[in-house]
Amino acid sequence: MLIKNLWSQNARELGTVLGLVGLSLFFWAWSPYFLTISNLLNIAQQTSINAIIAVGLTFVIITAGIDLSVGSIMAFAGVVMASLLQADLPIYLAIIIGLLVGTGSGIVNGLLISYGKLPPFISTLGMMSVARGAALLFTDGRPISGFSSDFRFIATGEIFYIPVPVIIMIVVYLLAHFVLTKTKLGRYTYAIGGNEEASLLSGINVKLMKTIIYGLSGMLSGLAAVLLTSRLNSAQPIAGIMYELDAIAAAVIGGTSLMGGEGKISGTLIGALIMGVLRNGLNLLGVSSFIQQIVIGSVIIVAVLVDMAIKKGKN
Amino acid sequence: MKTILELKNIRKEYPGVVALDDVSLMLKKGEVHILLGENGAGKSTLVKILSGAVKKTNGKIILLNEEIEIKNPKHAFQIGIGIIYQELNLIPHLTVAENIFLGREFSTSSGIIDNQKINSEAQKLLDELKVKINSKSLIKDLGIAQQQMVEVAKALSLNAKILIMDEPTSALTENEIEELFNIIDKLKAQGVSIIYISHRLDELFEIGDTVTILRDGKLIATKVISETTHHELITMMVNRELKDQFPRIKPKIGCELLCVERLTTANRLSNISFTLNAGEILGVYGLLGSGRTELARAIFGVDEILSGNIRINGEFVDIKSPIEAIKYGIALLTEDRKTQGLILELDLQKNVSLASLSEVTTNGILSNNKERNLSEKYILDLNIKTTGSQQKVRNLSGGNQQKVVLSKWLSTKAKIYIFDEPTRGIDVGSKVEIYEIMNRLTDEGAAIIMISSDLPEILGMSDRIMVMHQGKITAKLSGEEATQESIMHYALGEHYAN
Numbered sequence: 001m002l003i004k005n006l007w008s009q010n011a012r013e014l015g016t017v018l019g020l021v022g023l024s025l026f027f028w029a030w031s032p033y034f035l036t037i038s039n040l041l042n043i044a045q046q047t048s049i050n051a052i053i054a055v056g057l058t059f060v061i062i063t064a065g066i067d068l069s070v071g072s073i074m075a076f077a078g079v080v081m082a083s084l085l086q087a088d089l090p091i092y093l094a095i096i097i098g099l100l101v102g103t104g105s106g107i108v109n110g111l112l113i114s115y116g117k118l119p120p121f122i123s124t125l126g127m128m129s130v131a132r133g134a135a136l137l138f139t140d141g142r143p144i145s146g147f148s149s150d151f152r153f154i155a156t157g158e159i160f161y162i163p164v165p166v167i168i169m170i171v172v173y174l175l176a177h178f179v180l181t182k183t184k185l186g187r188y189t190y191a192i193g194g195n196e197e198a199s200l201l202s203g204i205n206v207k208l209m210k211t212i213i214y215g216l217s218g219m220l221s222g223l224a225a226v227l228l229t230s231r232l233n234s235a236q237p238i239a240g241i242m243y244e245l246d247a248i249a250a251a252v253i254g255g256t257s258l259m260g261g262e263g264k265i266s267g268t269l270i271g272a273l274i275m276g277v278l279r280n281g282l283n284l285l286g287v288s289s290f291i292q293q294i295v296i297g298s299v300i301i302v303a304v305l306v307d308m309a310i311k312k313g314k315n
Numbered sequence: 316m317k318t319i320l321e322l323k324n325i326r327k328e329y330p331g332v333v334a335l336d337d338v339s340l341m342l343k344k345g346e347v348h349i350l351l352g353e354n355g356a357g358k359s360t361l362v363k364i365l366s367g368a369v370k371k372t373n374g375k376i377i378l379l380n381e382e383i384e385i386k387n388p389k390h391a392f393q394i395g396i397g398i399i400y401q402e403l404n405l406i407p408h409l410t411v412a413e414n415i416f417l418g419r420e421f422s423t424s425s426g427i428i429d430n431q432k433i434n435s436e437a438q439k440l441l442d443e444l445k446v447k448i449n450s451k452s453l454i455k456d457l458g459i460a461q462q463q464m465v466e467v468a469k470a471l472s473l474n475a476k477i478l479i480m481d482e483p484t485s486a487l488t489e490n491e492i493e494e495l496f497n498i499i500d501k502l503k504a505q506g507v508s509i510i511y512i513s514h515r516l517d518e519l520f521e522i523g524d525t526v527t528i529l530r531d532g533k534l535i536a537t538k539v540i541s542e543t544t545h546h547e548l549i550t551m552m553v554n555r556e557l558k559d560q561f562p563r564i565k566p567k568i569g570c571e572l573l574c575v576e577r578l579t580t581a582n583r584l585s586n587i588s589f590t591l592n593a594g595e596i597l598g599v600y601g602l603l604g605s606g607r608t609e610l611a612r613a614i615f616g617v618d619e620i621l622s623g624n625i626r627i628n629g630e631f632v633d634i635k636s637p638i639e640a641i642k643y644g645i646a647l648l649t650e651d652r653k654t655q656g657l658i659l660e661l662d663l664q665k666n667v668s669l670a671s672l673s674e675v676t677t678n679g680i681l682s683n684n685k686e687r688n689l690s691e692k693y694i695l696d697l698n699i700k701t702t703g704s705q706q707k708v709r710n711l712s713g714g715n716q717q718k719v720v721l722s723k724w725l726s727t728k729a730k731i732y733i734f735d736e737p738t739r740g741i742d743v744g745s746k747v748e749i750y751e752i753m754n755r756l757t758d759e760g761a762a763i764i765m766i767s768s769d770l771p772e773i774l775g776m777s778d779r780i781m782v783m784h785q786g787k788i789t790a791k792l793s794g795e796e797a798t799q800e801s802i803m804h805y806a807l808g809e810h811y812a813n
Contacts, residue, residue: 182680183681184676190665198655198658201649205638
């Protein structure tokens with residue numbers, strides 16, 4: 001009885017975890033190197049950027065919105081920060097300004113959606129192009145490269161053998177989980193996505209909440225820019241193309257409903273890890289990148305089909 | 316006159332509710348047959364059955380001496396039943412002709428849509444109706460009345476022998492109504508039978524031949540219009556046994572909590588003034604479109620107020636959003652709990668705390684314990700039948716869902732409660748429980764505005780009654796002087812003399 005209850009309440013989460021474990025075992029069977037500590041840390045590190053962006057997308061998608069501009073905002077925040085670093089601004093200041101650029105772009109999205117009453121798809125589609133153009137204009141289309149070893153430590157350093165990006169990712173996930181489950185902002189995120197009209201009539205400041213949530217998504221894109229710039233030792237105005245789709249995929253594989261009102265941060269982490277394991281494992285097996293795209297796309301579709309089947313079974 | 320359609324002993328049950336009980340009706344060729352009844356009397360259900368939107372539970376439908384089963388809306392068209400809904404079903408960015416022949420386009424021999432033929436056929440139909448509409452105009456450029464004519468033309472193009480019109484004049488001006496009545500006369504002359512639903516009594520006497528009165532899902536009478544009177548119709552609409560199901564206690568009326576003066580909004584309300592005292596229940600009665608829900612939304616800061624003012628505890632307030640309304644101690648229990656009151660996918664405790672989250676936080680962090688305690692208090696207090704505070708509200712029954720919405724507002728400790736249709740669609744047992752809660756609230760010094768289209772409820776629970784018609788207050792009555800007949804007269808915009 002207890003097991004049955006546990007299963008029916010967490011079938012979705014268990015399903016994704018089983019998927020992740022199954023995939024890992026599959027790759028391990030074909031390549032023993034897959035399940036080594038160094039490869040697993042490698043996967044976590046490679047996953048970290050997508051995983052961080054996916055946190056913002058999870059919030060946005062739970063409100064029944066979408067954010068297509070995360071990749072472009074990341075590129076824009078990255079080049080602004082890089083130029084400041086090269087102008088010898090203190091690292092922490094450059095990073096803060098980079099995060100602010102991301103947050104600001106996100107807030108513009110939020111204002112257009114809340115007060116301009118634009119559909120999120122349109123607003124963030126526009127921002128996707130505007131931020132990309134701004135990044136290209138800012139650098140005249142060229143990358144900005146070469147930073148101090150202190151800055152590079154963010155992506156290449158280790159603390160107790162754990163790569164710094166992995167630590168940052170874990171901290172972001174713990175914070176996001178806390179916000180989503182333990183604060184008013186989190187509760188209102190679910191409420192707005194579940195029933196915006198009822199939320200409004202319950203005295204929730206829907207416009208403000210949406211603006212904050214899109215701002216948060218922009219800020220996390222800025223954080224992703226810090227990690228990417230540090231890892232590549234270069235900020236590229238064309239970075240992050242298609243990152244929005246990977247992040248949406250991570251959230252959706254993790255059980256966040258595009259209809260809004262449903263989703264969990266832990267699910268998104270597993271979703272992002274599934275994407276990372278797939279990429280890493282297929283690389284180890286020497287599968288061509290063309291076939292990889294087909295496999296990843298199919299996994300997204302299958303995950304959602306299974307999700308819908310489970311939900312239908314429950315009802 | 317020959318009978319074209321006969322309904323025999325129609326019954327329709329929804330889970331827990333009987334919407335139609337043993338209703339029979341005869342429709343003759345070329346007549347205008349009026350369906351009359353309060354909101355919830357069963358008119359819409361009857362129309363839905365004829366349109367194939369819902370299936371009857373029992374009974375027979377006989378069309379031209381042949382028993383039929385109406386399978387779906389398309390089938391209804393095929394057998395000659397056309398329906399013109401209150402909400403018109405036209406596509407705004409297509410032309411009149413394209414709308415009329417939507418899904419039945421003529422094509423040329425090469426398989427391409429034959430626009431010329433569509434336009435000319437549509438024009439022919441419109442000309443036959445003698446309406447001045449160009450078949451190539453876009454729907455969005457037409458007025459509501461003209462759009463209705465297009466719907467009529469569409470129904471005729473489907474060879475409709477029976478036309479159902481659901482409150483066709485509710486959005487029309489005097490001239491447009493005249494135009495519509497001309498068309499109805501022409502249709503009658505062509506032998507088309509019309510089932511006509513309306514609340515406007517004068518109108519019924521002008522165009523109706525026969526009238527059937529429904530009440531609480533039951534057939535009350537069928538009368539020839541020329542042999543009846545306004546007064547008789549109203550009496551038949553409302554005259555029911557008042558059962559002893561309203562436990563209203565004698566109120567302890569306190570000082571004035573709310574005063575609304577000359578309130579006017581962009582959407583219908585004009586010059587609304589009234590007061591509300593601590594300890595009292597003010598019943599607001601009005602038919603569909605009377606502005607009763609708009610009144611609630613205006614006070615609660617949802618709809619914009621154009622002029623007039625509101626005082627709470629004697630102080631002028633300017634409420635621009637529900638957030639501010641809640642701060643002033645107002646609560647709004649909305650008409651439709653599923654679309655406006657609840658977050659169905661969230662559990663009971665999260666719905667209860669939604670409007671008062673600050674009460675269940677410690678230093679800004681939500682406390683699961685406090686939240687559970689809050690909801691468990693109301694589960695006990697209001698007798699909510701649930702598996703626990705973690706149950707999704709989607710899986711609760713209507714009455715229990717309503718109690719969850721009530722709990723949400725009780726936990727804001729509001730002083731002024733606006734209840735819009737508080738007992739709609741819920742079982743009798745829960746109804747009485749909700750009335751008991753209203754008693755308790757007023758006993759503790761709160762005040763309630765109870766909007767309802769349930770006359771016995773209005774009479775049984777209100778200390779004072781306010782009747783609305785087309786955005787205006789048409790009467791203010793004390794609980795003692797009001798009767799079902801007098802309220803209905805005012806709700807229909809008629810004058811009432813004893």
